[in-house]
Amino acid sequence: xxxxxxxxALRVSNLNFQYKKRLTGKIAGIxxxxxxxxxxxxxxxxxxxxxxxxxGSGKSTLVKCIVGLVRPDSGDIFIARMxxxxxxxxxxxxxxxxxxxxxxxxxxxxxxxMTVEEIISEPLAIHRVGNAQSRRERTRSVVDAVGLPxxxxxxxxxxxxxxxxxxVAIARALSVEPELLILDEPLTALDLSIKAQLSNLLAExxxxxxVAYLHISHDLFGVAALSDRVAVMxxxxxxxxxxxxxxxxxxxxxxxxSLLAEML
Amino acid sequence: xxxxxxxxxxxxFQTRDHAPSHALRGASLTIQAGEIxxxxxxxGSGKSTFAKVLAxxxxxxxxxxxxxxFKGGQWGSVxxxxxADVGARGIAMIGQQASLVLNPFLRARTQLAEFxxxxxxxxxxxxxxxxxxxxxxxxRPAERYAAKYPHQLxxxxxxxxxxAMALACGPEIVVCDEVTSSLDTVTEAEILELFSSLRxxxxxxxxxxxxxxxRVRNFADRVAVMxxxxxxxxxxxxxxxxxxxxxxxxxxxxxxxxxxxVHEDRKGAxxxxxxxxxxxxxxxxxxxxxAPRCAEKRDTCxxxxxxxxxxxxxxxxxxxxxxx
Numbered sequence: 001x002x003x004x005x006x007x008x009a010l011r012v013s014n015l016n017f018q019y020k021k022r023l024t025g026k027i028a029g030i031x032x033x034x035x036x037x038x039x040x041x042x043x044x045x046x047x048x049x050x051x052x053x054x055x056g057s058g059k060s061t062l063v064k065c066i067v068g069l070v071r072p073d074s075g076d077i078f079i080a081r082m083x084x085x086x087x088x089x090x091x092x093x094x095x096x097x098x099x100x101x102x103x104x105x106x107x108x109x110x111x112x113x114m115t116v117e118e119i120i121s122e123p124l125a126i127h128r129v130g131n132a133q134s135r136r137e138r139t140r141s142v143v144d145a146v147g148l149p150x151x152x153x154x155x156x157x158x159x160x161x162x163x164x165x166x167x168v169a170i171a172r173a174l175s176v177e178p179e180l181l182i183l184d185e186p187l188t189a190l191d192l193s194i195k196a197q198l199s200n201l202l203a204e205x206x207x208x209x210x211v212a213y214l215h216i217s218h219d220l221f222g223v224a225a226l227s228d229r230v231a232v233m234x235x236x237x238x239x240x241x242x243x244x245x246x247x248x249x250x251x252x253x254x255x256x257x258s259l260l261a262e263m264l
Numbered sequence: 265x266x267x268x269x270x271x272x273x274x275x276x277f278q279t280r281d282h283a284p285s286h287a288l289r290g291a292s293l294t295i296q297a298g299e300i301x302x303x304x305x306x307x308g309s310g311k312s313t314f315a316k317v318l319a320x321x322x323x324x325x326x327x328x329x330x331x332x333x334f335k336g337g338q339w340g341s342v343x344x345x346x347x348a349d350v351g352a353r354g355i356a357m358i359g360q361q362a363s364l365v366l367n368p369f370l371r372a373r374t375q376l377a378e379f380x381x382x383x384x385x386x387x388x389x390x391x392x393x394x395x396x397x398x399x400x401x402x403x404r405p406a407e408r409y410a411a412k413y414p415h416q417l418x419x420x421x422x423x424x425x426x427x428a429m430a431l432a433c434g435p436e437i438v439v440c441d442e443v444t445s446s447l448d449t450v451t452e453a454e455i456l457e458l459f460s461s462l463r464x465x466x467x468x469x470x471x472x473x474x475x476x477x478x479r480v481r482n483f484a485d486r487v488a489v490m491x492x493x494x495x496x497x498x499x500x501x502x503x504x505x506x507x508x509x510x511x512x513x514x515x516x517x518x519x520x521x522x523x524x525x526v527h528e529d530r531k532g533a534x535x536x537x538x539x540x541x542x543x544x545x546x547x548x549x550x551x552x553x554x555a556p557r558c559a560e561k562r563d564t565c566x567x568x569x570x571x572x573x574x575x576x577x578x579x580x581x582x583x584x585x586x587x588x
Binding site for chain 2: 054055161162163191192193194195196197199200203219220221222224225244245248249262263
């Protein structure tokens with residue numbers, strides 16, 4: 001393995017976060033959002049780590065920390081080998097470019113007012129990549145990569161099916177050549193036959209671009225095919241983090257077994 | 265005995281800007297007394313519209329064609345008031361989100377009492393009937409749950425309360441539209457268990473609508489698969505899941521199984537998928553709705569719609585491969 005391939009796309013160490021009382025008091029009892037307790041893991045370039053766990057296990061909180069929506073109480077996050085939590089200004093923005101996200105609900109994460117071309121090229125404009133001409137070219141090349149025809153560039157998101165919208169979201173995320181893609185339940189809202197199409201596309205794109213995936217899911221559907229390693233979250237902790245084959249064939253933690261039992 | 269028969273139901277919504285939307289394109293299904301039948305379909309296939317037709321809901325402005333027979337008697341035309349009246353007596357419907365049907369300001373007993381009262385129970389009997397319904401849906405101890413407000417109940421308990429409300433009319437068929445889709449799998453299993461025992465104790469028929477083929481085994485007696493507004497395969501659960509007849513159902517089951525199987529080889533194994541997407545309701549086509557995606561299509565498939573073919577003991581299928 002080359003030095004390049006072994007480079008860390010993401011390193012999270014000893015991450016701790018507690019929701020403040022003011023926020024949890026009201027929702028306590030109906031599955032209060034878990035904080036994070038001592039979360040540590042790494043993802044190498046071109047690798048996929050899937051984090052699975054039931055609702056309330058802390059998956060979303062972790063994602064929020066990594067994309068910078070929530071500031072952890074303690075711990076470190078290194079994205080593309082750069083210290084994210086202690087960076088500010090332009091340095092922080094440069095790191096932000098290295099991590100992009102695709103969310104579950106593409107209908108609400110894509111602007112209904114913008115055309116597909118505007119949606120995909122917006123991150124390029126935000127990060128001031130190239131000029132108008134090169135942005136147009138980059139947009140076309142990622143649209144190609146996700147398997148959409150150019151005729152879609154002038155459409156708006158409401159005119160697309162769920163699977164097509166998710167392809168647009170992936171193209172947008174890939175446009176700025178990130179090292180890490182956060183896939184937050186990207187398949188959950190899709191129909192079965194479309195889930196498989198998208199899962200295969202994600203696998204192909206990873207082989208093509210060498211981008212690392214942090215894949216979040218509440219069930220294990222498709223996880224085996226997409227992942228190198230699988231981490232199981234429960235109550236804000238990672239209770240098991242294992243090689244994909246080991247996790248599926250020899251689960252250790254009770255929570256992992258219960259997730260596996262649900263698959264069948 | 266056939267409890268309910270739906271024949272060639274077509275529902276078309278007129279839209280202002282678009283072509284008419286064909287939600288149902290000739291759906292036919294027979295439900296036996298005391299049977300649990302699962303309707304399996306992807307989004308937009310017409311599952312929910314079919315549920316609404318059976319429940320006698322008004323389909324605002326839609327053109328409805330077809331025949332419904334309930335216990336031998338004809339309903340009149342689909343989507344009319346007379347069908348709504350029959351539906352109100354014998355068929356109840358439960359939806360995905362219990363929180364939408366529960367009034368947040370009312371205690372469980374008050375909500376239930378409204379439903380019980382609407383179905384001709386005397387004032388003296390109400391409390392007893394409410395208590396009985398809470399027991400039926402296993403909200404025990406009933407006295408304690410009767411006093412609770414919806415926000416004091418978990419997601420599964422809320423769904424149980426909405427099931428109790430549906431049972432207040434003493435229905436012979438309960439139509440369940442994605443009832444467990446927003447619940448975790450442990451809670452889902454409990455709800456499935458509840459319906460199994462309702463069927464056993466009260467001989468209630470259950471029409472179970474879902475998008476997930478992996479959750480109907482050991483629950484449904486038969487599975488009916490919907491695609492583009494029609495039932496394309498209907499058969500005993502084990503047959504449909506394990507040895508499906510229609511190419512679409514076969515592919516769908518391959519998708520479902522490959523998503524949960526673990527390949528020993530390195531990662532990157534591709535999942536089974538079906539190319540393209542299902543036709544949307546605005547499209548019109550002459551032949552088979554699945555033809556554009558079908559690996560086994562014949563030259564005639566694009567022009568001629570397949571006829572319904574019965575296969576001995578394995579159910580019905582609409583595919584040219586099985587026509588005689």
